[in-house]
Amino acid sequence: MASQDERNRPLLLSSSDDDEAAYEASEKVLIIGSDDERDGASSSLASAAASAGETPPFSWKKLWLFTGPGFLMSIAFLDPGNLEGDLQAGAIAGYSLLWLLMWATAMGLLVQLLAARLGVATGRHLSELCREEYPRWASMVLWVMAELALIGADIQEVIGSAIAIKILSNGALPLWSGVIITALDCFIFLFLENYGVRKLEAVFAVLIATMALSFAWMFGETKPSGTELLLGVLIPKLSSKTIKQAVGVVGCIIMPHNVFLHSALVQSREIDHTKKGRVQEALNYYSIESTVALVVSFIINLFVTTVFAKGFYGTELANSIGLVNAGQYLQEKYGGGLFPILYIWGIGLLAAGQSSTITGTYAGQFIMGGFLNLRLKKWLRALITRSFAIVPTMVVALTFDTSEETLDELNEWLNVLQSVQIPFALIPLLYLVSKEQIMGTFRIGLVLKTVSWTVAALVILINGYLLLDFFSSEVAGVFFGTIVCTFTAAYVAFIVYLISRGLSFSCWSGLLQSKRITDTGN
Numbered sequence: 001m002a003s004q005d006e007r008n009r010p011l012l013l014s015s016s017d018d019d020e021a022a023y024e025a026s027e028k029v030l031i032i033g034s035d036d037e038r039d040g041a042s043s044s045l046a047s048a049a050a051s052a053g054e055t056p057p058f059s060w061k062k063l064w065l066f067t068g069p070g071f072l073m074s075i076a077f078l079d080p081g082n083l084e085g086d087l088q089a090g091a092i093a094g095y096s097l098l099w100l101l102m103w104a105t106a107m108g109l110l111v112q113l114l115a116a117r118l119g120v121a122t123g124r125h126l127s128e129l130c131r132e133e134y135p136r137w138a139s140m141v142l143w144v145m146a147e148l149a150l151i152g153a154d155i156q157e158v159i160g161s162a163i164a165i166k167i168l169s170n171g172a173l174p175l176w177s178g179v180i181i182t183a184l185d186c187f188i189f190l191f192l193e194n195y196g197v198r199k200l201e202a203v204f205a206v207l208i209a210t211m212a213l214s215f216a217w218m219f220g221e222t223k224p225s226g227t228e229l230l231l232g233v234l235i236p237k238l239s240s241k242t243i244k245q246a247v248g249v250v251g252c253i254i255m256p257h258n259v260f261l262h263s264a265l266v267q268s269r270e271i272d273h274t275k276k277g278r279v280q281e282a283l284n285y286y287s288i289e290s291t292v293a294l295v296v297s298f299i300i301n302l303f304v305t306t307v308f309a310k311g312f313y314g315t316e317l318a319n320s321i322g323l324v325n326a327g328q329y330l331q332e333k334y335g336g337g338l339f340p341i342l343y344i345w346g347i348g349l350l351a352a353g354q355s356s357t358i359t360g361t362y363a364g365q366f367i368m369g370g371f372l373n374l375r376l377k378k379w380l381r382a383l384i385t386r387s388f389a390i391v392p393t394m395v396v397a398l399t400f401d402t403s404e405e406t407l408d409e410l411n412e413w414l415n416v417l418q419s420v421q422i423p424f425a426l427i428p429l430l431y432l433v434s435k436e437q438i439m440g441t442f443r444i445g446l447v448l449k450t451v452s453w454t455v456a457a458l459v460i461l462i463n464g465y466l467l468l469d470f471f472s473s474e475v476a477g478v479f480f481g482t483i484v485c486t487f488t489a490a491y492v493a494f495i496v497y498l499i500s501r502g503l504s505f506s507c508w509s510g511l512l513q514s515k516r517i518t519d520t521g522n
Helices: 004-008 040-051 060-066 069-078 080-093 098-122 126-133 136-168 175-195 197-222 226-234 240-253 256-268 276-312 326-334 341-372 378-400 404-421 423-433 436-442 446-474 478-521
Strands: none
Touching: 060 276, 069 080, 069 098, 069 197, 069 256, 069 276, 069 341, 080 136, 080 240, 080 276, 080 341, 080 404, 098 126, 098 226, 098 240, 098 256, 098 276, 098 423, 098 436, 098 446, 126 136, 126 256, 126 341, 126 423, 136 175, 136 256, 136 341, 136 378, 136 404, 136 423, 136 478, 175 197, 175 341, 175 378, 197 276, 197 326, 197 341, 226 276, 240 404, 240 446, 256 276, 256 341, 256 423, 276 326, 276 436, 326 341, 341 378, 404 423, 404 446, 423 436, 423 446, 423 478
């Protein structure tokens, strides 16, 4: 019979040397004792407190050392697909959906904090745990779904970057050449990882700052209404005319591959998992830096939405604007200025595309390595991951280079592809963070579990509405309809399986907890 201390100790799942790991020990940023080395006495006291389960006092130095993974995670909130959702929401709905953007970001933060909690408490990332906790057939289905979601996101990101390159080259470089450049420079950025995780994180910080400055410049140039912006954030407003944009705002926030990514990124810091206080300390710092990162991403998204609300809301162009023609429309509306707004938009879009393609490659490595337990060299995993996305992206670039309408339609299909995959990241995450055998004392409690499942159900229902609306307008013919119905039945059955597995575990866990309380009382 396990003692109370053994039950309350955070569990670091054991793994053999042959198991895939997110980061090698030599790659991790050292955190242990970073601010406890001023003298031997304070170090001993801090270590004893951490062993006893007490969280060490707050340290700005430690917060700085933990800062990084949250900002890499936040890039998925700023990828070209999100920017397109922002500009369309602004052009069609004006300032009225800013409140929804804020709350959608808050929901995204909750999901990402749960992913970080899973990675820190267990020392394993989501794809590894799915491989170990689910039957082989189910983990393989989850892997395929995660790869499909990643490919869909990657195509959007690479195309967005290629559009930016085309803008900045004055059309001299066609879409397909931009795809090749993006694919190649992704490896250049990944090469920086050889110089340490912190160096790579610094590159991402520069790219996020570039986005912030570019879109802030556009905000200053166009001068959106501050009053309408504030009312849009504080007062919920929704109409039948803007429901599609509202669904799009929420649907773009939860990116399936980003959930897998964040659970792995938090393992780039070396912490002592045998001390509960150290684990809680890491969770606290990650919560702070992730919150700050998503506040920054919200402000950047706010800039984009309000710029297009100011310029195009209520105009004839509102319904036709998209990622491909947005820069040209801005140029025609606001002209040159000190620096043409077309190129400012191009610079911001390029930073978004480049940063998101690199994090997509990162996510692909963790997903493939975790589900398949592959121990490959990073450059080889990056090559395989890139190939999955670059080949279909090149086909897209060559096929749709001259057609804005078909490229926008393809983008809708890619959004649908990612929306379909959301339950296959959210449900396993909530199942795993609720399981005491995996999380120890860091499993989520009843209140957080209720809120998390409510948010997950809301996100899944919203995306279900998007799928229903899309397929009701796109599906035509008995043959195509039969295929869609067949896949829908299999899709729903697998979701029911995942939910039932989670609910059956929750019921069993509740019975064990009740029995434990009864035994303690006796």
